[in-house]
Amino acid sequence: SEQASNFPNEQLNLAKGWVREAGIFLRSHLDEAPQVATKSRYDDLVTNFDGQVQEELVSKILAHFPDDKILAEENGKSEPDFDLASSNFWVIDPIDGTTNFIVQKAEFAVMLAYYQAGKPQFGMILDVMADRLFWNDAEQSYCEDEALPVRWPELETSLLALNSYMFKSNANHLQELASKSLGVRNFGSAGISYVKILEGRILGYVSNLYPWDYAPGSILLSKIGFDSWTIEGDSPSLMGREKVFSGPVHLKDEVLSILSQSEL
Ligand code: 2AM
Numbered sequence: 001s002e003q004a005s006n007f008p009n010e011q012l013n014l015a016k017g018w019v020r021e022a023g024i025f026l027r028s029h030l031d032e033a034p035q036v037a038t039k040s041r042y043d044d045l046v047t048n049f050d051g052q053v054q055e056e057l058v059s060k061i062l063a064h065f066p067d068d069k070i071l072a073e074e075n076g077k078s079e080p081d082f083d084l085a086s087s088n089f090w091v092i093d094p095i096d097g098t099t100n101f102i103v104q105k106a107e108f109a110v111m112l113a114y115y116q117a118g119k120p121q122f123g124m125i126l127d128v129m130a131d132r133l134f135w136n137d138a139e140q141s142y143c144e145d146e147a148l149p150v151r152w153p154e155l156e157t158s159l160l161a162l163n164s165y166m167f168k169s170n171a172n173h174l175q176e177l178a179s180k181s182l183g184v185r186n187f188g189s190a191g192i193s194y195v196k197i198l199e200g201r202i203l204g205y206v207s208n209l210y211p212w213d214y215a216p217g218s219i220l221l222s223k224i225g226f227d228s229w230t231i232e233g234d235s236p237s238l239m240g241r242e243k244v245f246s247g248p249v250h251l252k253d254e255v256l257s258i259l260s261q262s263e264l
């Protein structure tokens with residue numbers, strides 16, 4: 001197909017190596033106490049490793065693709081200074097689940113997404129401690145070399161992942177949604193939550209997310225019959241933070257009709 005022949009295989013194959021190298025770097029420095037700083041509030045943390053991993057990924061990308069653009073969480077790259085609708089760009093979260101990285105040394109991810117002429121092409125999530133890479137080509141998503149099946153889960157027989165900040169601040173309609181499910185889980189990492197969805201362990205994820213949190217997972221999910229929407233039912237804009245539901249397409253209306261009554 002035209003879509004398959006245009007697929008950026010060179011970028012995909014390079015990015016797999018770069019993300020795996022980032023994982024090796026992080027695992028090899030785990031016995032080193034990270035330098036921790038706060039960002040917006042006491043529980044919004046960043047370490048020296050977040051910046052180092054991002055700089056390494058950015059320099060590798062720009063060495064191969066000097067005209068590509070970058071949208072990334074750290075180091076002043078968090079606002080797009082290019083046209084999202086027409087550019088070739090990379091969205092990077094160098095460590096997703098920084099608090100887990102600091103406190104648990106587990107359940108964190110390195111993530112990126114690639115867009116060609118403004119169109120999503122591939123997402124990549126490395127579960128660093130499990131050393132498992134989730135990625136996609138034009139047709140399917142994979143964990144390592146294993147293709148992930150399309151799924152049609154139902155709420156009544158599935159678990160939901162919820163963001164703990166949202167749950168603390170206004171739980172009313174999240175609780176209504178949660179009560180229709182088998183139970184809720186909180187993983188402390190958007191990337192790990194997306195991995196659980198891709199594996200069929202979790203039905204969906206409700207959270208308040210930046211583009212680098214939801215873009216990689218959303219592209220991966222699009223190959224198994226899932227997607228991400230704002231509470232209003234739109235595609236997230238890649239502009240700033242948005243309340244996002246990621247889940248199966250066949251449950252979009254049911255879930256958003258519950259969430260849209262709330263003031264999350
Ligand atoms: P991060 O670790 O890359 O910051 C749980 O905290 C999840 O929400 C993580 O994936 C985290 O990504 C993300 N997140 C987004 N905004 C956050 C914020 N302001 N504070 C803490 N975590 C945030």
Ligand code: CA
Binds near residue numbers: 046
């Ligand atoms: Ca962060």
Ligand code: CA
Binds near residue numbers: 095190213
């Ligand atoms: Ca993140």
Ligand code: CA
Binds near residue numbers: 050093094096097
């Ligand atoms: Ca991060």
